[in-house]
Amino acid sequence: MQKKKLVEMYRMMLLIRRFEERAAQMYGMQKITGFCHLYIGQEAVGVGAIAALRPDDYFISAYRDHGHILAKGTDPKPVMAELFGKATGISKGKGGSMHLFDVEKGYMGGHGIVAGQIPLATGMGFAIKYKKEDKVVVCSFGEGAVHQGSFHESLNLAKLWKLPVIYLIENNRYGMGTPLERASAIWDLSQKAESYDMARATVDGMDVLKVYDVVAEAADRARKNGEPTLIEARTYRFRGHSMSDPVHSHYRTKEEVEEQKKKDPLIIIKDKLLKDKVLTPATVKELEAEIKKIVLESADFAENSPVPPLEAVYEDVYAP
Amino acid sequence: MPVLTFREALNQAMAEEMERDPNVYLMGEEVGYYNGAYKVSQGLMERFGPERVIDTPIAELGFAGVGVGSAMVGLRPIIEMMTFNFSILALDQIFNNAAKLRYMSGGQFQIPIVFRGPGGAAHGLGAQHSQCLDPWFCNVPGLKVVAPSVPADGKGLLKSAIRDNNPVIFIESEVAYGFKGEVPEGEFLVPLGVGEVKREGKDVTIVAWSKMIHVALDAANALAEEGIQAEVIDPRTLRPLDEQILITSVEKTNRCVIVEEGWPYAGVGAEIAHRINMHAFDHLDAPVLRISSKDVPMPYALNLEKDVMPNAQKVVAAVKKVLYI
Ligand SMILES: Cc1ncc(C[n+]2csc(CCOP(=O)(O)OP(=O)(O)O)c2C)c(N)n1
Numbered sequence: 328m329q330k331k332k333l334v335e336m337y338r339m340m341l342l343i344r345r346f347e348e349r350a351a352q353m354y355g356m357q358k359i360t361g362f363c364h365l366y367i368g369q370e371a372v373g374v375g376a377i378a379a380l381r382p383d384d385y386f387i388s389a390y391r392d393h394g395h396i397l398a399k400g401t402d403p404k405p406v407m408a409e410l411f412g413k414a415t416g417i418s419k420g421k422g423g424s425m426h427l428f429d430v431e432k433g434y435m436g437g438h439g440i441v442a443g444q445i446p447l448a449t450g451m452g453f454a455i456k457y458k459k460e461d462k463v464v465v466c467s468f469g470e471g472a473v474h475q476g477s478f479h480e481s482l483n484l485a486k487l488w489k490l491p492v493i494y495l496i497e498n499n500r501y502g503m504g505t506p507l508e509r510a511s512a513i514w515d516l517s518q519k520a521e522s523y524d525m526a527r528a529t530v531d532g533m534d535v536l537k538v539y540d541v542v543a544e545a546a547d548r549a550r551k552n553g554e555p556t557l558i559e560a561r562t563y564r565f566r567g568h569s570m571s572d573p574v575h576s577h578y579r580t581k582e583e584v585e586e587q588k589k590k591d592p593l594i595i596i597k598d599k600l601l602k603d604k605v606l607t608p609a610t611v612k613e614l615e616a617e618i619k620k621i622v623l624e625s626a627d628f629a630e631n632s633p634v635p636p637l638e639a640v641y642e643d644v645y646a647p
Numbered sequence: 648m649p650v651l652t653f654r655e656a657l658n659q660a661m662a663e664e665m666e667r668d669p670n671v672y673l674m675g676e677e678v679g680y681y682n683g684a685y686k687v688s689q690g691l692m693e694r695f696g697p698e699r700v701i702d703t704p705i706a707e708l709g710f711a712g713v714g715v716g717s718a719m720v721g722l723r724p725i726i727e728m729m730t731f732n733f734s735i736l737a738l739d740q741i742f743n744n745a746a747k748l749r750y751m752s753g754g755q756f757q758i759p760i761v762f763r764g765p766g767g768a769a770h771g772l773g774a775q776h777s778q779c780l781d782p783w784f785c786n787v788p789g790l791k792v793v794a795p796s797v798p799a800d801g802k803g804l805l806k807s808a809i810r811d812n813n814p815v816i817f818i819e820s821e822v823a824y825g826f827k828g829e830v831p832e833g834e835f836l837v838p839l840g841v842g843e844v845k846r847e848g849k850d851v852t853i854v855a856w857s858k859m860i861h862v863a864l865d866a867a868n869a870l871a872e873e874g875i876q877a878e879v880i881d882p883r884t885l886r887p888l889d890e891q892i893l894i895t896s897v898e899k900t901n902r903c904v905i906v907e908e909g910w911p912y913a914g915v916g917a918e919i920a921h922r923i924n925m926h927a928f929d930h931l932d933a934p935v936l937r938i939s940s941k942d943v944p945m946p947y948a949l950n951l952e953k954d955v956m957p958n959a960q961k962v963v964a965a966v967k968k969v970l971y972i
Binding site: 360361362409412413418420421422423425426438439440441442443471472474475476502503504505509510511576577578634635637639640641644 | 680684703707732733769773775944950955
């Protein structure tokens with residue numbers, strides 16, 4: 328892989344991490360309200376997957392979406408402004424943390440109903456085939472979503488109709504307070520693809536390069552043969568389910584979280600790039616400084632932006 | 648009388664009914680080990696065991712149907728919807744099965760099941776998580792719909808709902824779980840289909856339920872300062888509806904304002920206004936007015952959310968309108 332691309336992936340993971348750390352602070356100051364789900368710990372999954380796509384491919388996900396929209400290339404300023412509920416937000420302040428959208432960048436949301444986006448991704452795949460476009464869709468969702476009917480209905484349709492969709496399970500082990508083993512009859516989640524004779528893969532979701540590789544391969548299969556793939560990326564969330572859930576509640580121990588933090592995806596890639604001399608301690612420092620500035624500017628932008636005008640309430644209910 | 652929070656009152660109702668009848672069980676997402684997303688089922692798994700307090704995967708359609716199926720053969724499930732927004736995924740089982748099996752089978756089944764959880768908006772949760780679906784359920788024959796406003800009603804109505812031999816939709820409120828009130832101990836039942844006067848008055852009737860009662864009472868207090876005595880009526884059960892309590896009040900006050908959290912189009916308030924028109928038309932001195940949320944999906948920004956929701960000022964303005972002042 329090109330050096331530039333490797334650095335860009337690390338830089339994006341760093342941006343997401345620092346952006347969310349700032350968002351968490353802002354939540355504490357009540358600048359951000361409602362449900363706010365941090366991606367911290369899972370950055371390698373979204374960044375690796377999106378790096379394997381072309382800019383005009385689609386990506387769609389759930390409410391844990393800050394990292395995805397940033398990785399798809401959206402300016403952090405309107406993203407932070409959306410979390411603040413400001414008129415300059417990417418969804419004009421009407422979506423919030425869970426409902427980020429940037430159609431121009433191919434980021435199709437930000438969905439609050441668990442598994443609700445999975446049929447939508449399938450529909451985008453259908454449209455790509457219908458219009459004979461050279462595109463693919465990646466659909467991200469948590470391991471908690473695979474128990475919904477819409478997941479299974481979608482997989483069957485995608486395989487039956489040969490749709491270019493990559494279903495990406497971000498298995499962070501817990502759906503809220505429920506560990507996988509109390510929610511799923513099987514552990515090896517990509518096995519579910521076999522019921523539909525679909526290609527499948529399991530990948531270490533803490534290693535951005537490994538994620539990149541499996542998604543690149545799946546994208547290739549989708550483009551060439553219209554073959555869907557189910558990928559399980561094994562990852563971990565370092566924070567609580569949302570800002571209102573503590574980091575280690577009774578459903579997981581402090582030791583477990585600390586143990587997992589040793590596999591911090593940012594450290595894994597940074598160490599590798601330092602070892603391979605792609606980065607030097609000096610360039611790491613520079614990147615840190617650059618990212619810090621970008622994040623601070625996004626928070627300032629959000630802070631100084633106006634709230635939406637009351638007329639906005641009635642706007643965008645219907646298309647003209 | 649002990650003072651309890653709303654969530655404690657609901658918890659007590661479930662615990663007492665589970666104690667009373669071994670066929671009553673609780674099922675839903677995070678109800679057991681996590682003690683409920685909003686802690687309504689706190690301690691129940693510890694007390695009754697994981698056989699009777701059952702955590703499910705995220706599969707609303709599936710576990711709603713499991714509830715209905717188990718009720719077909721004699722169990723009495725309480726199915727918690729983490730919030731009623733997610734019950735939308737389960738509507739097929741609720742509408743097509745729970746509500747119709749008795750009728751379609753010529754009375755061979757009874758389906759004693761309660762679907763409960765919070766409905767309506769909280770703060771800044773956005774369009775998919777801030778929906779008041781009261782009218783959806785009210786539209787379906789075969790269902791009963793309950794929406795309590797204070798902890799004591801919560802307890803008394805939930806106990807009745809669990810003992811009822813029909814599917815009952817029991818809609819709580821996320822923001823009201825912390826509200827406190829006196830709650831009678833032990834056997835305390837509030838019958839379904841019976842409303843209550845929450846405040847007496849002679850000048851205007853304000854009808855509200857669930858957390859909108861508190862908006863109505865705030866408005867009534869503000870109006871009292873201007874010498875206007877509003878009567879606040881809480882139907883408590885939305886289906887079947889206590890028509891008589893509404894008619895009796897309107898016969899006295901001759902004016903009526905309805906406050907509901909849901910959307911205006913085809914809302915429960917439209918049905919109530921219709922019933923008042925049908926049965927108390929000759930007593931009305933002004934058209935019945937409705938205050939509801941605005942006719943839009945809920946926006947995230949707090950200033951917009953506030954603008955969309957009913958509040959006491961809007962109710963006061965409507966009351967003045969029906970009083971022609
Ligand atoms: C249909 C539906 N049911 C319940 C919820 C409440 N809820 C929000 S997130 C969540 C857990 C989801 O876990 P998972 O899919 O593994 O994703 P993660 O949060 O771990 O990223 C639940 C139960 C919801 N949003 N939608």
